[in-house]
Amino acid sequence: MDVTELEKGKIPGVETGIEIRKSICAICDPSGLCGLDLSVDRSGVICKTEGSAEHPRNRGTLCSKGAATRQYVYHSERVKTPLLRSGPRGSGKFRPVSWDEALDLTVRHLNETKHSYGPESAVFYSGYAKYYRPYLKRLCHSYGSPNYLTEASSCHSAMLMAQRLVYGHQAEADVSNADLLLLWSINPFHANVHKARDIQARLDRGARMIVVDPRETPTTARAHLHLRPRPGTDGALALSMAQVIIEEELYDHDFVDRWSYGFAEYRDYVRSFPPEVGEQMTGVSADLIRRAARMYASARRAALLYSSASIVHHTNGVQNYRAVFQLIGLTGNLDVAGGNRMEPVSFINSAGRIPTRETEFTQCRPWSEMAPRIGSGAFPVWPRVIDEEGQAMALPAQLRTGKPYPVKTLVGFGLNHRMWPAPEAFLESLSHLDFFVNTELFLTDTCKYADLVLPACTSVERSELRCYGSGYIILTQPAIAPLHDSRSDVDIIYELARRLELDDPLFRAGYEAGIDYILAPSGITVEELKRHPGGMPVPNPTPKVERKYLTEGFHTPTGKFEFKSSLLEELGESPGCEALPVYTPPRHSRERTPELAEKYPLVLSSGSRLPMFVHSRTYRMPWTSSLRPGFPSADLSPEDAARLGIAQGDPIRISTPCGSIEVGANITRMTQSGVVHMYHGFPAADVNTLLSADYLDPISGFPGYRSSLCRVDKIGGTNP
Ligand SMILES: Nc1nc2c(c(=O)[nH]1)N[C@H]1C(S)=C(S)[C@@H](COP(=O)(O)OP(=O)(O)OC[C@H]3O[C@@H](n4cnc5c(=O)[nH]c(N)nc54)[C@H](O)[C@@H]3O)O[C@H]1N2
Ligand SMILES: Nc1nc2c(c(=O)[nH]1)N[C@H]1C(S)=C(S)[C@@H](COP(=O)(O)OP(=O)(O)OC[C@H]3O[C@@H](n4cnc5c(=O)[nH]c(N)nc54)[C@H](O)[C@@H]3O)O[C@H]1N2
Ligand SMILES: [Mo]
Secondary structure, rough: OOOHHHHHHHOOEEOOEEEEEEOOOOOOOOOOOOOEEEEEEOOOOOOEEEEEOOOOOOOOOOOHHHOHHHHHHOOEEEEOEEEOOOOOOOOOEEEOOOHHHHHHHHHHHHHHHHHOOHHHHEEEEEOOOOOOHHHHHHHHHHHHOOEEEEEEOOOHHHHEEOOOOOOOOEEEEEEHHHEEEEEOOOHHHHHHHHHHHHHHHHHHHHOEEEEEEEOOOOOOHHHEEEEEEOOHHHHHHHHHHHHHHHHHHOOOHHHHHHEEOOOHHHHHOOOOHHHHHHHHHHOOOHHHHHHHHHHHHHHHOOEEEEEEOHHHOOOOHHHHHHHHHHHHHOOEEEEEOHHHHHHHOOOOOOOOOOOOOHHHHHHHOOOOHOOOOOOOOOOOOHHHOOOOOOOOOHHHHHHHHHOOOOOOOEEOOOOOOHOOHHHHHHHHHHHHHEEEEEEEOEOOOOHHHOOEEEEEOOOOHOOOOOEOOOEEEEOOOOOOOOOOOOEEHHHHHHHHHHOOOOOOOOHHHHHHHHHHHHHHHHHHHHHHHHOOOOEEEEEOOEEEEEEEHHOOOOOOOOOEEEOHHHHHHHOOOOOOOOOOOOOOOOOOOOOOOOOHHHOEEEEEOOOOOOOOOOOOOOOOOOHHHHOOOOOEEEEHHHHHHOOOOOOOOOOEEEEEEEEEEEEEEEOOOOOOOOEEOOOOOOOOOOOHOOOOOEEEEEOOOEEEOOEEEEEEOOOOOOOO
């Protein structure tokens, strides 16, 4: 074949000079990260993107986001050089500066802050990207600040909190061995294709599935039972299921008698939730509640699949999820095959399959030697159960008030204020800083408020370590050199550590030595990983041990599975922070604020995942945005739309007491009548501006993204 034909077909080989290089896609879910085969031409440009056939995560496939990798990597809005602000905050006026100037300036501010206020007055923050986190946390602690904060403050941590309060550890669903899958507030067919595949495979082999979700989704379409509670009422639903399980003697007496704390009071409490009461509180019929309870409790092996996000995005989220997680122990499904298995997990080691020294590496200074973390005062449960970091949602208030101590320097990596509630108020609070540097791929609206912006590169331009729960590990090498004058976040972190002259031998030893240190207990080395550019199975994965509590007890204050939280008891109970998983409707709801509901009669739920978007990240890519024409739009039920005289695509205004946004109407049966759904992070119509900064769960500090009250009006028409 002639060369032009081969080139047109992007065929690799000596004739075309096209080479296939291995990488991973980090556009979306950190537990996913599909293998990429990148065709790189002679000029070093990626000319084609495919999934790696040998990668166990995706086996050659790619989703719409990964397929658009080239649009992401070569996007014109990438930050190209370090930029120093030259106009007022927000103006977007910058001048390019050298890396030396940029890094020295950052280091000068970090040193000044430490000298004038103490190291705790500097905050190190990470947005969604995960791979650099161990190094960022070490930088923060090595510098002396306790204030390593991440996006987990509105994702993941509250779910961890709920599980740790009940049984001390995260407990992953053992999907492949379960007979029954109970999916509670999760939609993997949109949010996690790998999990969706595992579920589908198990369903194909005959498992049954219950899904608890207010919406209809591709996941609920596969369910044998679909429970559709009103948003934020899951606690009442779980307690009602518990009432059936206890009343019908379907619970695991042996486990409850020997291993639990507070069962008698819990049993008394759940008596007030018979299914008929549950039905009134949740909107799920008493009959369905009974059937679901019986099906879950009587299955031989039942696994509960939970979300890091949606159920805890309520002002009552932790209490609701505690009530849900308690069902696992009540039915004896904890730490057994086919149930929920307790494994110590971390970013590098997503399912505990290899022993690492990640914690020793990241937490290089004990909390006791540092000032209290941000959020410890407002959310006292946080520092008692979350070892990893501070509560970022408390940052804006601390910036504003300077209490308990001022914050003067903010070192952000992918800090995007649009993901936070009351984003505009957060931006204003940044004016209290002496210095704000943000490391980003794209020049976001947040970057425009920074004093300095540093250009980061994407996953295909850097080296990244990832270990998958299936027992597969990969250390990628850059498939192409960092574009423009960008650098890998890790390089930036190591360079900051060097210029800060930290007394830290592991920083001095460099990135790869750090990986060798972390992986040492597993016997895996950087050298070996480099011999397997597409990744390799973990040699001798740690065997899974059942019922570890038999020897270790539970990692709770009582050493037991807690139906009543001894920690919440100790901290003094207050409304929303009761030791029993007391159910209280969302703070803004028809039940609790009827006057507000008169004016704002619909429930606003923001953030249900769309397959083509990941927070703010893929709006700018033509391929992904073309899959959702008419966006920004909000989902309305056909009943609500008819009542309000709204037709598909009509412009509508969504208002709350905090403000309003204008979007298109998307009328769909996926949403329940009475509930409006809108995806977040879109600059021109940012649904998070409709929330107030203090609309938070009192235990976790998580924002009530998924249930507040709103009204919808057709623009240019009057609602009937
Ligand atoms: N209303 C509403 N708000 C929500 C949610 C919701 O459901 N509803 N969900 C919450 C949840 S669960 C989460 S996890 C958060 C997510 O919130 P964020 O983590 O803030 O999400 P993103 O906007 O995707 O990512 C932040 C920034 O990181 C940048 N970035 C991407 N990759 C890299 C990289 O490799 N290096 C660097 N330096 N930067 C990078 C992106 O360009 C982006 O601007 O949002 C929360 N906010
Ligand atoms: N494509 C894509 N994938 C993603 C992301 C993305 O932005 N885009 N984000 C990633 C991140 S950061 C996260 S945290 C995960 C989230 O992953 P998931 O939690 O699985 O996804 P969500 O769509 O946020 O929520 C799942 C379901 O919860 C339902 N839900 C909402 N409120 C309630 C409630 O009160 N009770 C119950 N029972 N259900 C409720 C929604 O209707 C939704 O269908 O997804 C990850 N994967
Ligand atoms: Mo998340």
